[in-house]
Amino acid sequence: MTAAGGQPAWELLLPAAAAPARRRGRALQEALREAVRTGRLTAGTRLPSSRDLAADLGVSRGLVTEAYEQLTAEGYLRSDRGSGTWVGDAARAAAPEARGPADRGPAVRVDFRPGTPDLSLFPRSAWSAAHRSVMSRLPHGALGYPDPRGLPELRTALAAMLARRRGVVADPERLVVCSGVAQASTLLGFALHARGLRTVGIEDPGSPEHGRLFASTGLDALWLPMDEEGLLPGPLAASGVRAVVLTPSHQFPSGIAYSAGRRAALLDWARRVDGWIMEDDYDGDFRYDRAPVGALQGLDPRRVVYAGSVSKSLAPGLRLGWMLVPEGMVDEVVDRKRTMDLGNPALDQALLAEFVARGGYDRQLRRCQRAYRERRDALVAALRQELPGTRVSGIAAGLHVIARVPGRYGPPRSFLERAAAAGVALRPLEDYGTARPADGDVRLVIGYAHLGPAEIARGVRLLARACAPSGGGGGGRPAPTVPAGRTPTGGRSVSDTSD
Incomplete structure (x- = not known):
């Protein structure tokens, strides 16, 4: 028996034969499966007799016989009475899609795409306490079909x-x-x-x-x-x-x-x-x-x-x-x-019930609101400073804003391409509907909840440098100081009043 590429097939199985005695049979079966899946043992290849393969590997004949029988039952091998054991043609290896560096695109350094909260704010300690409380009193019957x-x-x-x-x-x-x-x-x-x-x-x-x-x-x-x-x-x-x-x-x-x-x-x-x-x-x-x-x-x-x-x-x-x-x-x-x-799942439901009833959910919402408001303010301030003229709306609530960047920073397609090349991931407003404005401005849906204030500022700086108007830098005049806990415009948008 010869594997694809001319390698003697038994060499593929030597590591399995060297496994500890208690798991040698399972290791042999796993090695044979993998050889068939990957094509190292191709369909139609005739396998040695159980006696010959056992002698080559230095294992018992019963171990090889058991492996042949198991893989035949699973469809990896086929056995014709009186004519030996062969590699079947049922298994097909999943060939990995070839992708070159250019296909993968530039690495994302700052991701402004909306939709994700800050997962690090998950209340692990409080959730664990609720889990312990629930498990200590949950009756056995509650673990049946809910x-x-x-x-x-x-x-x-x-x-x-x-x-x-x-x-x-x-x-x-x-x-x-x-x-x-x-x-x-x-x-x-x-x-x-x-x-x-x-x-x-x-x-x-x-x-x-x-x-x-x-x-x-x-x-x-x-x-x-x-x-x-x-x-x-x-x-x-x-x-x-x-x-x-x-x-x-x-x-x-x-x-x-x-x-x-x-x-x-x-x-x-x-x-x-x-x-x-x-x-x-x-x-x-x-x-x-x-x-x-x-x-x-x-x-x-x-x-x-x-x-x-x-x-x-x-x-x-x-x-x-x-x-x-x-x-x-x-x-x-x-x-x-x-x-x-x-x-x-009943246990997950019981956990959430405990968390809500004991006030943990309300406390979590207050914690998130404080963090997200700070990040919203950081984003608005960074856009004012680094991309002057940008109009921001939808800031009174939620986890994202709409930013309308003036056309002087580049046509929308060019703007998005330069941002991606700089490692800044963005979603244009056009992705969320049928409208295609022709005024040349770039409309973005910017998510901020999952980013810290420093990362938000860094991301907007990267964006401004990558998309600076020709003949000028990306930055603008410094933004006015924003008192802690307040927005630059008292909770409304920077350049318009929609929220």
């Missing part, structure tokens, strides 16, 4: 917290624990599809992820235009859709809060067409100039499906979220949740 709606104690704790913090109408019996807003969208999409809907409206600009999630349930996404007050009622009514996804407390990505008049108009539309609004309250707790704007759901819980999660407040990796479902839709959503995953 209620697909969620553990009763978590639904009760979340309902109380959401009513207090977000002003929602929160009945624990209508609250469904889910794997973040992503699963909430999917659950709602299936329920709407079952009711005959085939299209859902999404904000333009907005999150493309909404469209992708609803597409997975058979619903098409229709971009609907906005103005400075929120989604426009006229185009919505003309579209014929009966369901929309909104981010009214802090619109993503523009940063505006829907006006009271626009909220009322959209609820009137939903009642008139027998429609539904999904409210994605992705970062509603993070507002820095005053108390957060209350949730839309509080105005009409029969027409609004409210969804939120701990992805921005704790960590997206926990995959814990919630949705408040109108009474007439609860059974459909719960049935779909049951068939989808049988419910979220």
Whole structure:
């Protein structure tokens, strides 16, 4: 037997034969599997008899026979009675995609792309204490298959917290624990599809992820235009859709809060067409100039499906979220949740219930708000100093801002290319909708929550140097001193008043 490249096959197995006696058989099987997977033993290669291979390797014949039988059962080898053992053709090695240095792109030195909180702020000590507390008293029966709606104690704790913090109408019996807003969208999409809907409206600009999630349930996404007050009622009514996804407390990505008049108009539309609004309250707790704007759901819980999660407040990796479902839709959503995953992990739910009930969640939100406000201020100050003329909006809340960089710093495509070459990762506003402005300005959605103040300042300096207008430096006049805990403009944007 000869391996690919002319190497005697038994040499591939010598390390396995030298393994400790207790694991020599398993090592031999692993070595044979790897040789077949990687193509070192090619399909159609005839293997030595068990007696010959055992003699070559210095192991017992029974060890080789057992390895042949196991790999034959798995499909790596085939055995024809009376004619020996051969390498089968079922295994196919996954050839790594060849990528040269140019394909990988420049290394990212500072990443301003939005969507990620500071994961180092996760409250490890408090979470560990909650874990110990839960494990000391959780009954054995609680570790069985959970209620697909969620553990009763978590639904009760979340309902109380959401009513207090977000002003929602929160009945624990209508609250469904889910794997973040992503699963909430999917659950709602299936329920709407079952009711005959085939299209859902999404904000333009907005999150493309909404469209992708609803597409997975058979619903098409229709971009609907906005103005400075929120989604426009006229185009919505003309579209014929009966369901929309909104981010009214802090619109993503523009940063505006829907006006009271626009909220009322959209609820009137939903009642008139027998429609539904999904409210994605992705970062509603993070507002820095005053108390957060209350949730839309509080105005009409029969027409609004409210969804939120701990992805921005704790960590997206926990995959814990919630949705408040109108009474007439609860059974459909719960049935779909049951068939989808049988419910979220019981231990994780019990941990979150403990964390919320003991006040840990409120303390975590206060800690994050202090850190993120400081970073927001650092970003605004750095943009003023390093990229003079940049207009910043959407700074009153959330974890990102909209920066409109003057066209003198370069056409948008050139600006983004130079930024990438300097190691600064950015997302243009155009990635989040259909609008393609022709004024030459560069519109960016800049995330700051995951970066410290010093890293923010360094990133903006790198950006300014890379994208400096021809004939001038990247910096500008020093920014005015900003008192600790305040924004340069009292919580509103630097050059306009939208938030």
